[in-house]
Every structure is written in C-alpha cells, then in structure tokens.
Amino acid sequence: MYLGAASCISYQDTFGGENPWSTLAEVTAESQLLQPDYKEFVSPAALRRMSSALKMGVAGGKSCLQKAGLESCDAITVGTGLGCVRDTLKFMKVMYEEAEAGLSPTSFIQSTHNSIAGQIALLLGNHGYNMTHVQGGLSLGYALSDAELLIGEGDAETVLVGAVDEKTEELVELLTKLAATANYELPTIGEGGAFFLASKERLPSSIAKVVELSMTNDPTVTPKSVTPPLSRGGTGSLNQGQSEEKLPSLQGGVGGGQADLVLSNTGEGFNYVKYSGEHFTSIGFGLFLALKAFEAGKVDNPYVSFNHPKRILVHHQLLGQEMSILLETV
Amino acid sequence: MEIAITGIGAISAIGNDVQENLASLMAKKTGIGKAELLSSRLTETHLFGEVKLSNDQLKAGLNWKGDAVSRTTLLSAWAMKEAIEQSGFEMDNQVGLVSSTSVGGMDRSEDFFEPYYLEQDFSNVFLLGTHDCGTCTKQAAAHFGITGYATTISTACSSAANAIAMGSRLLRQGKLKRVIVGGTDALCRFTANGFNSLMILDTEWCKPFSANRAGLNLGEAAAYLVLESKEDAEARGATIHGLVTGWANTNDAYHQTASSPDGNGAFMAMSQALEKAGLQSSDISYINAHGTGTQNNDQSESIAIHRVFGAQKPPISSTKAYTGHTLAAAGAIEAVYSLLALKEQTFLPNLNYQDPIEDNDWKPQLEVESGDINHVLSNSFGFGGNNSTVIFSKA
Structure with missing residues (x-):
C-alpha cells in the first residue's frame, strides 16, 4: 500500500504544504493550533455548528484529496481515540444541569464518533465504504489496516485515511485529575488532524x-x-x-x-x-x-x-x- | 475462502444466552418494558429493552475483578464467553477481536459526571479510565487473553455489521486464523436523552413497518460470532452455524442523522452485499431488516428493499420490537437471530405491526413460521449515513 498525499493540521506549519521540519517549535500547554481558513472547505453556516474535530476532519480530508489531485476516493477510514469529545461533554453538561429535559440534539448528533468520517462523505457526496476505528493509541493503525484490507480485497484502490483528536480545556483538566489517581505523569496534551491518501497503485502523489x-x-x-x-x-x-x-x-x-x-x-x-x-x-x-x-x-x-x-x-x-x-x- | 461461524453468544433484553433469546423469539415475547436498572428520568416516561442482569451479577458470572469496568464491557465479555466456549478453540496470538460500540464506557462515566457537574465533585474521576470505546475492547480482550489484533469500530447503529465484515476480510487475507466479531452497547442516560432530544423515541412499544409507528425503543445487548475459515472449522470438527457470504458498507451521504428518501445508501449496501456473495436478490430467503420503528428509517428502508427486490420480496421482519434498538450491538444480535432463522429454518416475526405503510406492497412476517431458508440478508443502518448489509448462508 502506498501513502501520500498527506495533509496535517497541527501546532506546526504543516497545512500550507511547506516542509515543517525546519521550523518545528515545541508545544506547551498554551500552544494554539495553526488552523487553516476553514471557510475554504465548509460553508460558514455549517462551520458555526462544527467542533474542532469536525473542522479538522473536513478540512484535512478535503485538502488531502486536493493535494492528491483527486475529486473523491473509493473509501474513507478514520481513527480517533476520543472522537468528538467536545460535543460529548457539552451534551453531558446540559443533560445534568437541565435535569434531563429540554435538550437540543445538535451536540448529541455531532458527538457520535463516526460524525467525522460521515461529514467528509457528506461534503464530498462520497457513497463509498466509511469506517471509524476507536482504539486508543492504535486508532490510526487500525484505520490504516482497514484501508490495507479493503485494497487487498479489491474493494478499493484509493482510501482516504485520517487521524483526528481534539482537545478542550475541560478535557485537559479531567485527564490531569485522572492521571493523578493513577500516579501517571501526564504529558503535554495536544490535538490535531492528519489525513493520508492510501492507494493500491503508485500514484503521482505517492510518497x-x-x-x-x-x-x-x-x-x-x-x-x-x-x-x-x-x-x-x-x-x-x-x-x-x-x-x-x-x-x-x-x-x-x-x-x-x-x-x-x-x-x-x-x-x-x-x-x-x-x-x-x-x-x-x-x-x-x-x-x-x-x-x-x-x-x-x-x-x-x-x-x-x-x-x-x-x-x-x-x-x-x-x-x-x-x-x-x-x-x-x- | 468460505467464512464459517463456529460460535455465537448473545445477551439482550430477551435472554442471557442464545437459547433464551431463541425461546423468546419463538414465543413472541418482548423484552421491552419499564427499566429497573437504568438510572434516568426517562424511565418514568419511556420503555427500554434492558438486560435483566445487574452489573454485579454480570461480574459474578464472569469472575470479573475490579470496579473500573463499564456495563458495556461486562455485556461484551458475557456474550464473548458464550461464543468462545461454544466454538471450543484454543486461544493463541492468531485470534483477533473486532468489537464495536457507540458509547463505550459512558454508563460508568455518568457515575462521575453527575456529581462532577452538579457539585464539582471529582471523587469518581477514576471511572473516566473506562470511558473510551477502545478501553472496553482492550479490557474484554485482556479478559480472554487476546493479545493480537483488537480494534473497535464505532459507526453508530451499523457498527457490529461492519465488525463482521472486517473480520471476514481479515480471514480472507490471511491476517488472522480466527476472529471474534460483534458489538456491545449498554443503556445509559446519554443515549436515552440523545435519542429523546431527536424526538424519535416511542413512549409505547415500537411498531416497526407499521403505518402508525411512532419511533424506536432503546435497548442494550451484546453479541459475538467466532469466525474462521470453513476449511479450518471442518478440520477441527467444529459446529458450523452458517457462513458469512456477503457484506457491504456504503454511505448515504444525505444527512448526518436522517436517511435519504430514496434509500440510496441502503440500496447500494444490499446490492453490493449480494454481488459480494454472488447471489441474486431472488436467492435471499429472509430479510432481517433494520426496521427501527422511526418514520424515517422504515420508509427509507422499505423503498430501498423495493428497489432491490421488486415485487418478489422474501419474508421480511424487524426484531427490534423484541430487544429495542441496541445501537452498536444491533448488527451482531440480529446476526445471531439470522443464524437462528437459518438453523431452525424459521421466519422470525415482526411484533406490534398494525397497518401497512401506504406505498408498501408487502407486510412484514407476523408469525413464527417454518420455511426453506438458505440465505438471510441483515441490514444495519447508522448515523453519519452509514449503511451496512451482511448476508448469512447455510453451511
């Protein structure tokens, strides 16, 4: 299986297409993601409802295909450890504060792990295989493995493979408390989205x-x-x-x-x-x-x-x- | 390579093992009623398909140690244990697990979040260690000594069907010798309130494919299948419950939660699964439909079925009125029911049906009835436009 093109949203200058190696700067707790202009990828109305995970997903996915010079792909597989955690926490908080009454469904709908891959398909009008793997630190590995299996089976020639995890202030606070209970030294928490075009044959964009x-x-x-x-x-x-x-x-x-x-x-x-x-x-x-x-x-x-x-x-x-x-x- | 199913395990509102599930199906006995274990205000107004065993009972039966475990994990381990024991193989590093869940350890996360959000009380924060879907699979894998390939698919209500398909591909490509596939989801406040906010819950028993249907009932379940090559299964003299012969996953690409009016995604999933199996629609003996009982799903699925099968439809039923909609587990619990239909050569009935959907030229199978069943097509559709079909065939 070949990989490339690739697209990445991170704390470094990765999205613009330059070689980020020469400008790498260490991430601290205060670092902010270098986010692309999402309006290039999604309508402002849709953008307003989207969490950072969804934004990274659609922008990362679409730009990866653009870099590969493809309109679409045969399949989409995404790996995420915590999925749309921002919307999950949002719905949970309101659920308790409002005592399980009068809830709006938006954050529930978007909390679903596969809303990232689903939104990409929706924006591309892609009817192909659409999979989401949630396996902690192995999530991207299984998304890649899934792509390899699809290609091996002859069910796909091009697969958009993504890795997305978002961070919120509340998540970091919860992880800090959780780590303390296990005497685990919590590393500096980050977030990001990376997409890769996996293909059966070597394409001009293959790296x-x-x-x-x-x-x-x-x-x-x-x-x-x-x-x-x-x-x-x-x-x-x-x-x-x-x-x-x-x-x-x-x-x-x-x-x-x-x-x-x-x-x-x-x-x-x-x-x-x-x-x-x-x-x-x-x-x-x-x-x-x-x-x-x-x-x-x-x-x-x-x-x-x-x-x-x-x-x-x-x-x-x-x-x-x-x-x-x-x-x-x- | 032919993919054989050599073990099945299931726990749902209609039974704690496969035999109990079968007995309830045959007796047309639903498991949906007032929830006794779920802690939610919605239990006062809504009905649920709750598994009758408490977490303590599940732990005792599994000899499970430790408190940091979700009901989702316990249900999965319970059903996996039945499937593994029945298949009777020796565990080694060539055995993989493709599990699935939509909410993961949410039920225990809620035990933390309630005091946290209401009183800023962090004392149960350790429970968040069981929150993510991957941990549920990791814990179950560790319980059975599965050290190799182990992943969790989370594509909402089609998850387990996708796990069955992925397991089949892993075998066909020689990545594993044996793979346990299925899904699990425990009831929790989060999903109950989520579906309630979408206004797609019926407050009475759900009525799949009935014109006056008013929504779904939520349920909880776990079910797993042991897959291996037919050749291997025969060589070790294992009982073969059936074969996985076709599968497909497509995306409706219409709306984040609603199905398209022309049932495009579902149509493509069924068509591609038939193609994979090398079957014609006329070869299918019985359809175990997704049939949640919502206006949108049943309408869209009916149209898609009509597009694939035309006027020559085999008996069709949804078994959701027995178990409730068990979300990520639905594709696995209904895989078990499809295999039971094959084994018993019996069509399973669709409960609570009253009136036909206006445009449908068919009504669902309403009675337990013997028939000649060779191939069963099972549909599972989820949020995010995720549409899956799996075909099970007689060994």
Missing part, C-alpha cells in the same frame, strides 16, 4: 510504501516491526536539544530491512510528540513528518539532520498500547 504496520494492545508484546528492539548507532545524528546520543536505527528488522530514521515518542529516536502534543492519534503527525522527510529528501533542523532517508520507522507508545509503521520511500 512512500508501507512495509510493515504493527499494533499491540498488550504491553507485554512488542510489535513485529520493532523486533529486535531499537538499537543504537545509526547513520544520522541528533543535534542538541533532543539528545546527545546517536540516532537509533533498526538493525536487521522486518524483512532484513533497516530504518535509517526513527520517529518515536519513547525517547528512542526523534521525539515528534514534542511538536504535536500527546494525544491518541499523535502518530498521525509523526507519519506526516516522515512523509515530508521523504519528499524533501532530507531532514534538517536544529535537532536532527539526515540526508536521503530510505526507510523511516514511526512509532508510538501510549498507555500500554504500541504501534509502529515502517515506511519506504518510492
């Missing part, structure tokens, strides 16, 4: 090929593509700011292959989550960075420099779930 996709819900199991464990001593170099150590590489990994660049939130490799904030689908941002590195043929910023990456491993570990995707440039 990379998926060599291996691996997910595990079980903390005792290591995903296939990070076996053997990441080992030190790669060919690139990490500069100051991230780590003094050499870039880790994948020695003799999947299919005897080797990733010459590792993007991971675990500290083994370039920690992309510093620039996206942590959330269930933050790996979408990592995957976008990997595709941009292939496209530019180099990575050059104050933290990491690397020329002509051939294989990149994007890895994410969160709450006992681990996902990795090994990509090869085309």
